[in-house]
Amino acid sequence: MGWFLCPRKSSKKSKKPNQKHNDPISSASEKLKLNSSLDVNENSNGGSGRIAAQTFTFRELAAATKNFRADCLLGEGGFGRVYKGRLESSNQVVAIKQLDRNGLQGNREFLVEVLMLSLLHHPNLVNLIGYCADGDQRLLVYEYMPLGSLEDHLHDLPPDKKRLDWNTRMKIAAGAAKGLEYLHDKANPPVIYRDLKCSNILLGEDYHPKLSDFGLAKLGPVGDNTHVSTRVMGTYGYCAPEYAMTGQLTLKSDVYSFGVVLLEIITGRKAIDNSRAAGEHNLVAWVRDPCLLCYDNLCLKNINLLVLGLQYRPREHVLF
Numbered sequence: 428m429g430w431f432l433c434p435r436k437s438s439k440k441s442k443k444p445n446q447k448h449n450d451p452i453s454s455a456s457e458k459l460k461l462n463s464s465l466d467v468n469e470n471s472n473g474g475s476g477r478i479a480a481q482t483f484t485f486r487e488l489a490a491a492t493k494n495f496r497a498d499c500l501l502g503e504g505g506f507g508r509v510y511k512g513r514l515e516s517s518n519q520v521v522a523i524k525q526l527d528r529n530g531l532q533g534n535r536e537f538l539v540e541v542l543m544l545s546l547l548h549h550p551n552l553v554n555l556i557g558y559c560a561d562g563d564q565r566l567l568v569y570e571y572m573p574l575g576s577l578e579d580h581l582h583d584l585p586p587d588k589k590r591l592d593w594n595t596r597m598k599i600a601a602g603a604a605k606g607l608e609y610l611h612d613k614a615n616p617p618v619i620y621r622d623l624k625c626s627n628i629l630l631g632e633d634y635h636p637k638l639s640d641f642g643l644a645k646l647g648p649v650g651d652n653t654h655v656s657t658r659v660m661g662t663y664g665y666c667a668p669e670y671a672m673t674g675q676l677t678l679k680s681d682v683y684s685f686g687v688v689l690l691e692i693i694t695g696r697k698a699i700d701n702s703r704a705a706g707e708h709n710l711v712a713w714v715r716d717p718c719l720l721c722y723d724n725l726c727l728k729n730i731n732l733l734v735l736g737l738q739y740r741p742r743e744h745v746l747f
């Protein structure tokens with residue numbers, strides 16, 4: 428999937444963004460401001476406000492991943508590669524993201540990610556175990572999520588891979604919504620995630636979902652302000668149109684992205700899919716197109732049925 432203005436990618440094979448340095452933390456002093464001003468409700472499903480991330484040396488993480496061996500590679504995103512590893516000190520299995528070292532691109536996102544995930548804790552947010560900032564190396568160490576990302580289970584499935592059943596889809600959607608609710612309603616000031624998409628919803632045992640990748644996250648508006656003004660960043664297909672047009676970011680921008688994810692979960696289609704027929708490339712546009720009724724009546728009926736299934740005997744629905 429393409430990038431949006433200064434965007435994140437969604438396809439694992441996409442190129443890195445041209446420019447990643449935007450409005451997130453721009454200096455150490457801003458970092459401290461974020462650090463001291465973000466507060467989380469202690470009684471809100473695991474939020475504790477504590478800073479828990481450990482620091483690792485590059486040598487420790489190289490040892491954990493057998494020197495970043497190809498067979499430890501879990502995937503690749505816009506900022507670097509993710510490896511499975513085992514920490515020698517604790518024997519814990521982890522996922523290690525090694526950011527590309529071209530210049531220090533991604534360094535701001537690295538800082539934001541470390542700060543945000545050090546302060547925000549919830550059962551539906553991925554756990555940051557630690558980080559490494561040795562020389563120009565930047566690595567993030569996360570809990571390992573054994574079932575990969577939601578994208579891995581929704582799109583481009585090999586023929587032998589089982590499709591998600593309806594209940595599992597709803598469980599994932601509900602868990603992602605809880606993670607978002609925590610960011611919006613429990614964190615103070617609220618946090619706007621800005622990167623909600625299927626590849627950033629990671630799945631643990633029993634398909635327990637957790638939001639990941641907080642490098643684009645922004646502190647939300649406070650007081651009487653309705654929005655924060657930022658340079659537009661996000662992934663094409665998931666970015667709220669009013670934010671894309673004005674740069675005015677609100678909590679609702681995340682809700683829009685959540686709606687796109689929900690549509691993907693329900694229809695099994697990608698947010699952007701250029702391999703489809705003209706008029707069907709953009710999932711939101713396709714679903715909103717009144718002509719859908721005429722030329723794809725059956726599909727619309729299916730969507731309606733599935734949405735109904737949310738409220739009524741979901742077990743009885745057979746998917747796709």
Ligand SMILES: Nc1ncnc2c1ncn2[C@@H]1O[C@H](COP(=O)(O)OP(=O)(O)OP(=O)(O)O)[C@@H](O)[C@H]1O
Pocket residue numbers: 435436437438439501502503504505506507508509522524553569570571572573575576579626627629639640
């Ligand atoms: N904690 C983790 N546990 C297990 N697998 C992970 C973990 N984090 C990432 N991965 C795997 O690595 C892949 C790449 O992740 P990454 O976040 O770098 O890129 P992305 O989400 O696909 O794209 P983007 O850079 O736009 O966010 C994921 O799709 C997922 O399969």
Ligand SMILES: [Mg+2]
Pocket residue numbers: 504626627639640
């Ligand atoms: Mg990601």
